[in-house]
Each structure stands twice: as C-alpha cells, then as structure tokens.
Amino acid sequence: MNAISPTRRNFLKxxxxxxxxxxxxxxxxxxxxxxxxxxxxxxxPNAFIRIMPDNQxxxxxxxxxxxxxxxxxxxxxxxxxxxxxxxxxxxxPAPPNNALYADPNLGExxxxxxxxxxxxxxxLRIAGATARTMLVQAAAARWQVEPATCAAARGAVSHTPSxxxxxxxxxxxxxxxxxxPKDVKLKPASQFTLIGTPQKRIDTPGKVNGSLQFGxxxxxxxxxxxxxxxxxxxxxxLRAIDEGAARAxxxxxxVVRLDNVVAVIGEHYWAALSGLxxxxxxxxxxxxxxxxxxxxxxxxxxxxxxxxxxxxxxxDPAAAIAGAAKxxxxxxxxxxxxxxxxxxxxxxLHVRADGADLWVGTQVPPRAQAAVAKHTGLKPEQVTVHNQxxxxxxxxxxxxxxxxxxxxxxKKLPYPVKLIWSRxxxxxxxxxxxxxxxxxxxxxxxxxxxxxxxHRTTCSSVTARWVPEGMAQGGKLDPDTVxxxxxxxxxxxxxxxxxxxxxxxxxxxxxxxxxxPTHNIFVVEGFVDELAHEAGVDxxxxxxxxxxxxxxxxxxxxxxxxxxxxxxxLPRGTGRGVSLQFAFNSFVATVLTLSVSDRGEIAxxxxxVAVDVGPVVNPDTLAAQCQxxxxxxxxxxxxxxxxxENGRVVQSNFHDYRALRINEAPDVKVHIVExxxxxxxxxxxxxxxxxxxxxxxxxxxxxxRRLRRIPFATGQLAQEGQI
Amino acid sequence: xxxLNVNGQSHQVDVVADMxxxxxxxxxxxxxxTKFGCGIAQCGACTVHADGEPVRSCLLTIADAAGRQIxxxxxxxxxxxxxxxxxxxxxxxxxxxxxxxxxxxxxxxALLKRVPKPSDTDIDDALSGNICRCGTYVRIRExxxxxxxxxx
Numbered sequence: 001m002n003a004i005s006p007t008r009r010n011f012l013k014x015x016x017x018x019x020x021x022x023x024x025x026x027x028x029x030x031x032x033x034x035x036x037x038x039x040x041x042x043x044x045p046n047a048f049i050r051i052m053p054d055n056q057x058x059x060x061x062x063x064x065x066x067x068x069x070x071x072x073x074x075x076x077x078x079x080x081x082x083x084x085x086x087x088x089x090x091x092x093p094a095p096p097n098n099a100l101y102a103d104p105n106l107g108e109x110x111x112x113x114x115x116x117x118x119x120x121x122x123x124l125r126i127a128g129a130t131a132r133t134m135l136v137q138a139a140a141a142r143w144q145v146e147p148a149t150c151a152a153a154r155g156a157v158s159h160t161p162s163x164x165x166x167x168x169x170x171x172x173x174x175x176x177x178x179x180x181p182k183d184v185k186l187k188p189a190s191q192f193t194l195i196g197t198p199q200k201r202i203d204t205p206g207k208v209n210g211s212l213q214f215g216x217x218x219x220x221x222x223x224x225x226x227x228x229x230x231x232x233x234x235x236x237x238l239r240a241i242d243e244g245a246a247r248a249x250x251x252x253x254x255v256v257r258l259d260n261v262v263a264v265i266g267e268h269y270w271a272a273l274s275g276l277x278x279x280x281x282x283x284x285x286x287x288x289x290x291x292x293x294x295x296x297x298x299x300x301x302x303x304x305x306x307x308x309x310x311x312x313x314x315x316d317p318a319a320a321i322a323g324a325a326k327x328x329x330x331x332x333x334x335x336x337x338x339x340x341x342x343x344x345x346x347x348x349l350h351v352r353a354d355g356a357d358l359w360v361g362t363q364v365p366p367r368a369q370a371a372v373a374k375h376t377g378l379k380p381e382q383v384t385v386h387n388q389x390x391x392x393x394x395x396x397x398x399x400x401x402x403x404x405x406x407x408x409x410x411k412k413l414p415y416p417v418k419l420i421w422s423r424x425x426x427x428x429x430x431x432x433x434x435x436x437x438x439x440x441x442x443x444x445x446x447x448x449x450x451x452x453x454x455h456r457t458t459c460s461s462v463t464a465r466w467v468p469e470g471m472a473q474g475g476k477l478d479p480d481t482v483x484x485x486x487x488x489x490x491x492x493x494x495x496x497x498x499x500x501x502x503x504x505x506x507x508x509x510x511x512x513x514x515x516x517p518t519h520n521i522f523v524v525e526g527f528v529d530e531l532a533h534e535a536g537v538d539x540x541x542x543x544x545x546x547x548x549x550x551x552x553x554x555x556x557x558x559x560x561x562x563x564x565x566x567x568x569x570l571p572r573g574t575g576r577g578v579s580l581q582f583a584f585n586s587f588v589a590t591v592l593t594l595s596v597s598d599r600g601e602i603a604x605x606x607x608x609v610a611v612d613v614g615p616v617v618n619p620d621t622l623a624a625q626c627q628x629x630x631x632x633x634x635x636x637x638x639x640x641x642x643x644x645e646n647g648r649v650v651q652s653n654f655h656d657y658r659a660l661r662i663n664e665a666p667d668v669k670v671h672i673v674e675x676x677x678x679x680x681x682x683x684x685x686x687x688x689x690x691x692x693x694x695x696x697x698x699x700x701x702x703x704x705r706r707l708r709r710i711p712f713a714t715g716q717l718a719q720e721g722q723i
Numbered sequence: 724x725x726x727l728n729v730n731g732q733s734h735q736v737d738v739v740a741d742m743x744x745x746x747x748x749x750x751x752x753x754x755x756x757t758k759f760g761c762g763i764a765q766c767g768a769c770t771v772h773a774d775g776e777p778v779r780s781c782l783l784t785i786a787d788a789a790g791r792q793i794x795x796x797x798x799x800x801x802x803x804x805x806x807x808x809x810x811x812x813x814x815x816x817x818x819x820x821x822x823x824x825x826x827x828x829x830x831x832x833a834l835l836k837r838v839p840k841p842s843d844t845d846i847d848d849a850l851s852g853n854i855c856r857c858g859t860y861v862r863i864r865e866x867x868x869x870x871x872x873x874x875x
Contacts, residue, residue: 067820207821210756268750391822631858
C-alpha cells in the first residue's frame, strides 16, 4: 500500500458541482497551488473529476491526444481507483490554465517529452481513490453502516449484507459535502484490474468510420476557408501580388496581405488555393537570401573546433585517451528535420471585438490562447480554445507560429476562417529539428575496454528559444542537447560532454519526437558499436561488459538479443544491429535485421524491441508506441533531411520528404520486460530514439560500411564506393 | 453544375470543373472523413472508391467523377469488406493518431473485394500508396489478414 503524503493531499480540493454533483479538483504540479481552484459551484470549469447526478463521469485531461493513447491510459489510471469501467468515464480536453494543468516535468500545460504518464501515474490514481473513498463514505452514512462493509464497483456502491446499492450519481451530492479523507490508500499492483491489462483505446471507433473530428475537420457556421503562403526565405517580405487575378477566381472572397504572408480566403479550399496560385506572390528575400546547407554546415564545423560549455566531466578523459592502447575519433551528423504529421497545419479562428474562438489541435493550449491574445489585443481569458484531436504532432504542435499567423489574418476578417497550410507550406515553413554536428573520441585499453570518452555536440538551442528559463549554467548550456549523452547506460571510467551553440541564420529550430535522446543515442550507440568492432568484441557482449552496475539495461539488452536470435548466422549481405538506451526514464534495447544489396539498397526485415518502463499502464499501447515510434525513427534515419538553397527549404512534399511505406517497413516485435516496482517511464518517443543507431549498426553488420550521417538511404552506400 | 453521386446519394454541386472531389466532399458536402494529406496523390489519406476502385480524391476532378459512384469512409461500413476491415482495425487496435486511417481502410476494403485472401505482397501492392506517419503498418498488415480470414 502506498500511503499518500500530506503534501500530495493538499493538492486535492473537493466541492459541489454546478448541477449538484461531486467535483474532485486536483493539481498535478508542484508549481500550482490548490488555492488556485476556485471554491464551490464556480469551480466547475476547472474541476478535475466531475460526477453528476445522472451518473455521468467526466474528467478534464491536462494532456492532449496526439495519437499516443494518453486519453485511454489516463482514463485507466483514474478508473482503476475510482472503480468504474472505461466505458463509464469520459475525458474532456482541459481549458488553457498553466496554474491548474501544468505538466510537473515541463512546468507548463504541455504534452511532450514522453512525460504524460509520469505526470499522471500517482495524481490520477489519488484523485480516483479520493473520489471513491468519499462516495463509499456517503453511502455508508446514508445506510448507517461501516464504510468497510461497503464495496465500490462499476460506478456504484453496494452493501452486500443488506443488498442495497446506490450509483455514484445518486451519492455525488452527499459525497461533495464530506471532508477530504485523510488516509486514502492506493491499491497495490497485485489488485489492479485495469492497469497492466491491454485495454481498447477509447478514441479509435470514430477514427475508423470517419466520424471523429480533427482540427482539419472543424466546421463552424458562417466559416470560410483560406490558405496561405509565407515568405519562402525567413526574414523576407511580400513585394507584390496580383490581387485582381486572385479575386477573379470563382469562390474567392478575400485576399489578406501581411508583411511576409499572403492569404486567400474562399468558399472552399480549392477556391482559396487557386486564388493563391493566381496571386503569384513575389518576395523580397531579405538578409537570408544566400543561406544554404553548405554555408550552415561550414559555420557549424568551424564552431565545433571550440570547446564550448562543459556539461559534464568525470575523471580526466583527455589523459585517458592519450594513454590508451587504441584511439578512435568520429564525426556524427544529424540533419534538419520537418515533422510532417499526416494532418497539415490548420487553424480555425473567429475574432470578434469582445472575444475569439480558436479551434486547433495544440500540444500547448495556454500558448495557443496567448498567441491569439497577443495579436488581437484581447485578454487571454477572452480567447476560448477548443482543442481538437491531432493527426500527429511529433513536436510540431508545441509551437504556435501558425496560430499567431492565423490571428493576424483572422482579425481582418468578419467571419470565422479555417486557414489550411498546403503540404508544401507545412514542410517549407516548418520549424525544424536542429542540425547536430557531433565529435566523439574514445580510448580503448589493451583489454578492449573504454577508458576515456569525449562527446562534443554543436547545434542550435531549442530550449533557449522555447523555454529560456530551462537553460543551465547561467544561460550557456541547453540541457536537451546533452540528454542521453551524459547519462548513458554505461560505466565510462572517464567522460567529458561539451555543448557548442551555433545558431543557423534564417532557420528556426524546434522540438522533434525524441528530442535530445533521438540525437544523442544515435551518436553514443553508433560510436559504441564502432568501439566494439575496434576491440574485436561482439557488439552485444561489448555492451554487456559495461553494464555490471545497470541490471535493467542488461535485462532489456539480453531480452532483445535472445528474441532476435543474436549471434545466429545470417546470409551474406544481411546483418543485425543493436541499440541500447536509457531515456524518458525507460530502458529500451532494439535489434534490427536488414540486408544491403550489392547496389547499396537497404531492405528492413524485422526488429525486436525490448522495453522496461517500470509499471505498465496499457501494454497494448506500450507495444504500439514502440512499433510506431521505431518506424517513425527509421523513416527519418533512412530518408529525411531538410536542406536549404538560396535561403529556401528544398523539400516540399512526401515525394522528396519520404516516409517508410508498408512495403518498406520492418515487422516489429515488442517484448515487455516486467519491472513493476521500478519508477515509471515514458514511451512515446523511446522507439524513435532507438531507431537510428540500430539502423546504422545493422548496415555496418550487413555491408561493412559505417554510416555516420543521417539520412542513410539517399545514396550514401551507392555513392561512397563498393560494398 | 455537376452531379456527384456519393454514398448512394446524388448531389448537384456548382463548382469549377477542375475542383478535386476531395474538396467537394469536405468543403461543399461536409463529409470530412476523407482526409487531406498532400494534395498530390503521394500519401493516400484522401482515398475513396469510384465505382469500387480506390482512387486519390485529391486529384480526381469533379468533371471526371461525374457519373461515377463515389463511396467514402462514412459509408464503407455498409459493404461486407468495409465492415470486416473496420472491425479488424478495432480488434487489432491499429489506430494511433488516426488521420491516415480513412485512406488505409478504403485501400484495404478495395483490396479485399478484389483479392479475398491477400498475400503479404498483395497487401504491399495495394497499401503502399498510403503513408502512416505513426507507423501502424505492422498492425495494418495483421488486421487485413484477420479481416480476410473472418469472411470464412
């Protein structure tokens, strides 16, 4: 049994719902105070769990559903302790309110960094247990029996000796008048009936029959539809358009010009798009007209010669490497990346003198609200955010640039407008994942053991732009750039991690699925693999020898090796690659098997992912996230890069920004390593982070060619010589 | 003015001849189950059936669609193959974000109608035009096999 600490209890607040139900208010974050919850019926909008007299049970979801299944897993956590079925509880997206709904790990109401389940694991169960305890007490008081003789199940309290039963709805009002219980206990894992069992996702039925509404599908009375074109070079401005030609297109209603954007509004998207094409915008490219991938890379290479900021140092790695029997140096590079969720960027907005309504899928509702307020002169509380299901996000919807743009356009229009970015705009105007230029060095002793390890990352800082207070060392260190690089699974006797900040001109960089670990695990695990081969030791065995103090890492490594048949012979041209990681509080080992043809073509066969997240909420979702996350990462490592010429993004759509297709995707088997007593970890990004190194290492095993620059399947193997 | 038959219902739509059926469905008729993903027939999110054949509605113009029976995700459950595919999708928990799944299901239903017991190669051929960024391919394949077996 886990007794709840008094401080935790302070975050609960109980009250009467408007309409006479029970309301459990809850703050998930240390930053917020329970006092932030207004008392009584007035706190209905911000209440957390709401049980109404008609037995309708809802709760406000602080995290957003981007496809990761969090609506279901959060419902499971509450339902487990509340003693209701998943069919009896409905999540609703929480309104923007950082004081109430901030993610404790992120410090604001945001969904990212694989933190949702970590954030909810304890508070959601406490909220459920508190409500259930009070409902049982209310029933016991009404029947004048001991609470211990009552049982709760399926949204009702029953008293077995007398055969009496009341639904939660019938008890809600009485429960709301009771004091907050002082000793709520959570179930031990052995008594879980939902947690740890595969549960059907609650959001899927509407996703297989077309009825579920995404942001793209919003329809508001009087709404018109627009599309936009922004300056293809960041910092450029709109010079001229043929407004007459745009307005001559049938169905076009309005043309809106901003300094760096033109928008055409029509009766439907086709009219808007045709009008935008007819407008034939001309641009002044501004100061970044000459930016190219080559110029950006030159600057980063140059910057990488400096030491930068020391993020971590243990022992004297320079001396250890200098005195080592063998020394290895390498440069690893990861490109700029677009997010390219299946649902292109869109925003529906109605700006009026007295307020605004915003319909959008966002990972950051308060930022979305503030974006509209900022550009309309409205107060944030005058902007109502209707958060929508998202057709993928992958970090893209942590930024609100498109919402700011929509506000500037919509405030000039007298009607609600849905602004849709074409796929070309979605990719060309994306805020991209940083380019990483990493130098790594290590020394091996005569026994083939790593004695020194240095890793210097040169890149831009997303933290400095997005959450400056998250910078360390007086604003000099971006902790995300070294996440997964400092805390490797291994026991390096000496280690140095450095960060050199290099901001590319004319490029804005942003979060991308897997953030720091997706970058660093590729570098660490690729280089560890190189060292294994240099030492003449099997890559799995080489890793095992460095895991004497890390049984959970060893556990997933051994499981993945065993399931994949590691060590068993493979045909010529076929190879297995392994990657091991500790990230998002979870352990993951992946073994990928592939073949490389004589012409350098890569065929992905299968992958085995062993994962230890500690307690498992929904094992089917865990498996799905590992499968999909890995394939997402493999798409990236095989194909994806955003490049620049003349200040412009070169790629524009799925023909030149590829995704793995079903005929190219490997089979992925997921193996859950049980560890229910360990701290809980996140999993939405873990598979993605493990993909690149597993791929690079498998390509090496299959072909003898070591690839250190993503993407791999764009001709590197064919270009750089024979296999 | 064009006549468009969608899900057994005839509509008169006053739009230009080159307007893609995708936007007629979504913005004129309010049938938003068919999704916009790329606009150039690269991703398959907009897949509908025209006379039972899977087509990318982002490039199918209203002029070319006139006189053909268009079926969308909203009505595919009324066909035996569509119903089996939708059930298999739910049984196997294929869906993540779900945005591409209308198109995946339309492609899968068309495949099962043409090839009742598809091989993995048949699935590759029929579904390789449908991108899923969430990476649900492993389960899509399993669900199609399950749907093909459920018809006895």
